[in-house]
Amino acid sequence: MDEAGNGGVDVRWFTVGDGAARGIVEVAIRSALVAQRARLARVAVDIVSDRDWPTSVHAAVRLAEERLTRNRQRDISLTLDPRLDEDFDILHALAPFSIGSTGTSSRGEHIWDANDTGTSVAFALTHRGTRREVCHHRSRRRRE
Numbered sequence: 001m002d003e004a005g006n007g008g009v010d011v012r013w014f015t016v017g018d019g020a021a022r023g024i025v026e027v028a029i030r031s032a033l034v035a036q037r038a039r040l041a042r043v044a045v046d047i048v049s050d051r052d053w054p055t056s057v058h059a060a061v062r063l064a065e066e067r068l069t070r071n072r073q074r075d076i077s078l079t080l081d082p083r084l085d086e087d088f089d090i091l092h093a094l095a096p097f098s099i100g101s102t103g104t105s106s107r108g109e110h111i112w113d114a115n116d117t118g119t120s121v122a123f124a125l126t127h128r129g130t131r132r133e134v135c136h137h138r139s140r141r142r143r144e
Helices: 022-036 055-070 085-094 130-143
Strands: 011-015 040-046 077-080 100-105 110-115 120-126
Touching: 022 085, 022 110, 022 120, 040 085, 040 110, 055 077, 055 085, 077 085
Parallel strands: none
Antiparallel strands: 011 120, 040 077, 040 100, 100 110, 110 120
């Protein structure tokens, strides 16, 4: 990608290597979300997994399913605003295990993607703000 196509921001696309351990994939997906949170404007996550949902994310699954019902959505995909803490927490919990999730910037650019229960992952990172966002998220999680 050239700089002009990205508003003068140097963007690099990353993926997770084939055969990466499940724990590495989960950390990569979640870390990319944290790093990109300020750039993400809209994310859709499918509330379906190829495997049983891990016990650690059951509360997030219930909350996501309640939202689908409350919004009278018959779809499997829930649209979230990652700038809102509760929405981000749902996404952060479910993304590594969902059959599909995708995120776009405020300009509609596709910048984050995790599919097939974490076996297909790609994300576009910039140098600007990445370290700050990761540190902020870690400190917020410790306070809760």
